Amino acid sequence: xxxxxxxxxxxxxxxxxxxxxxxxxxxxxxxxxxxxxxxxxxxxxxxxxxxxxxxxxxxxxxxxxxxxxxxxxxxxxxxxxxxxxxxxxxxxxxxxxxxxxxxxxxxxxxxxxxxxxxxxxxxxxxxxxxxxxxxxxxxxxxxxxxxxxxxxxxxxxxxxxxxxxxxxxxxxxxxxxxxxxxxxxxxxxxxxxxxxxxxxxxxxxxxxxxxxxxxxxxxxxxxxxxxxxxxxxxxxxxxxxxxxxxxxxxxxxxxxxxxxxxxxxxxxxxxxxxxxxx
Numbered sequence: 001x002x003x004x005x006x007x008x009x010x011x012x013x014x015x016x017x018x019x020x021x022x023x024x025x026x027x028x029x030x031x032x033x034x035x036x037x038x039x040x041x042x043x044x045x046x047x048x049x050x051x052x053x054x055x056x057x058x059x060x061x062x063x064x065x066x067x068x069x070x071x072x073x074x075x076x077x078x079x080x081x082x083x084x085x086x087x088x089x090x091x092x093x094x095x096x097x098x099x100x101x102x103x104x105x106x107x108x109x110x111x112x113x114x115x116x117x118x119x120x121x122x123x124x125x126x127x128x129x130x131x132x133x134x135x136x137x138x139x140x141x142x143x144x145x146x147x148x149x150x151x152x153x154x155x156x157x158x159x160x161x162x163x164x165x166x167x168x169x170x171x172x173x174x175x176x177x178x179x180x181x182x183x184x185x186x187x188x189x190x191x192x193x194x195x196x197x198x199x200x201x202x203x204x205x206x207x208x209x210x211x212x213x214x215x216x217x218x219x220x221x222x223x224x225x226x227x228x229x230x231x232x233x234x235x236x237x238x239x240x241x242x243x244x245x246x247x248x249x250x251x252x253x254x255x256x257x258x259x260x261x262x263x264x265x266x267x268x269x270x271x272x273x274x275x276x277x278x
Contacts, residue, residue, distance in 0.1 A: 004185070009123055019192045026274055027060055027253075028132070029226045031217065032263070033235035033244050034066030034076060035200045039260050040167045042200075043074065045080040049260055052267045054081060058090045059274040061224055064217045065095035067199040069152045070103055070112070072096070072163075078110070090160055098197075098243060099216020100154035100207050114219075116211050118194075125191055126156040126206040133186040134158065144191060145169075154211075158183070160202040170201040180204055197243045205243065214246035228252050234263055 035041040038049055045053070056062055064077055073094050084092065089105035096103065100116040118126070128150050134140040139160060140148065146162030160179075161169055174180055180198040187204065188196040195212055199205040221228060231252055235244035238256045248254045257263045 025230075026270075026277060027232035028230040028272075029061040029063060029220065029224060030056060031063040031065055031220070031231060031233045031234070031247075031252075033213075033237065034064055034068060034073070036236045036259055037234060037263055038064065039076055041170050042076070042163060042165075043069070043167060044076050046260060046264075047080075048264055050080045050082070051265055052271065054084070054215065055271050056087065056092050056267060056274075057084070059271065060278065061091045061093065062126075063093040063216075063220060065213055067098050067155065067157065067203065067205050068092070068096055068109075068156075069150075070096045070101065073103075074110075081246060093220065095213075095216045095219075097152050097155035098199075098205055098207060098211070099213050099219065100211050102216070102219060104223075105266060115154050116208055116215075118156065118206075118208060121154055122194060122208070123151060126187075126194060126229075127151070129187045129190040129221055130156065130158045130183075130204065130206070133183055133190070134160075137179075137182055139183055154207060156206040157199065158204040159200075163172065165202065171204050179236050184241075197246075198237070198241055199243050212246045213244060214250040217247055217250060217252055234266070 002142060032038050053062060061179045073096050078085065094103040095101065102113045103110050104113055130149060139212065141160055144162035145164040148159060148162060150157045150159065150163065160173055177198065184196050184198050184204050193205045194211055195209050197205055197212060217231065228251060232259060233247045233252050233254045236257050237244040238248050238254055239245060255264065255266060
């Protein structure tokens with residue numbers, strides 16, 4: 001299945017961060033991380049962001065690619081958007097569990113196109129390594145808001161405080177990212193055949209080797225027919241230890257943000273430029 005997004009000749013806003021390259025032309029597809037980029041961790045989109053995403057869909061294809069499972073995408077994104085016209089819905093791409101799954105809107109609703117699921121053996125080794133190393137490092141918490149380990153079929157996720165933990169508690173648990181990095185490094189040494197990456201504010205994700213957000217972006221090229229050079233990625237963890245970094249390493253132009261409000265401010269400028277060009 002191949003579709004082309006509407007091309008535009010407007011320049012996008014130049015990102016002032018020195019490690020990022022500005023785009024010379026407007027993107028045909030904009031991809032976003034979810035938690036702490038489009039919304040606070042595990043929280044629904046703010047109405048301001050919902051409005052901006054709908055406006056953006058008038059100009060380009062839009063993808064959301066993040067570590068959560070599809071149910072989380074439905075709660076945080078789909079249920080917060082107004083009813084989309086068919087031509088808008090077909091331009092929205094959802095990639096849960098860091099691109100290991102792809103869901104697309106059809107006339108009958110949302111349909112899963114692919115899933116790179118872990119085998120039973122891979123799941124067992126991943127969960128065992130996560131629990132053993134978290135306990136050894138003193139990261140296995142006794143007070144949590146939901147399970148610490150979650151089987152998402154194509155991804156095993158360690159959430160130190162549970163998926164339903166309050167945002168403030170998640171932010172306070174590992175403000176520097178050192179605790180997640182220590183766990184990631186310890187687990188990666190035990191399962192070298194799997195991909196182990198820091199996820200959200202308190203999470204570590206394990207997928208099949210080579211299956212990460214960069215893999216998801218390459219699948220988008222196949223699905224949409226839009227080359228990487230015409231794509232833009234927006235995320236909050238583009239540092240080498242972050243789960244957004246594989247997209248940057250792939251060569252996709254990126255814009256780093258510090259939270260959903262920062263993303264909203266950026267989108268207002270981008271949408272204005274796209275509107276002026278149409």
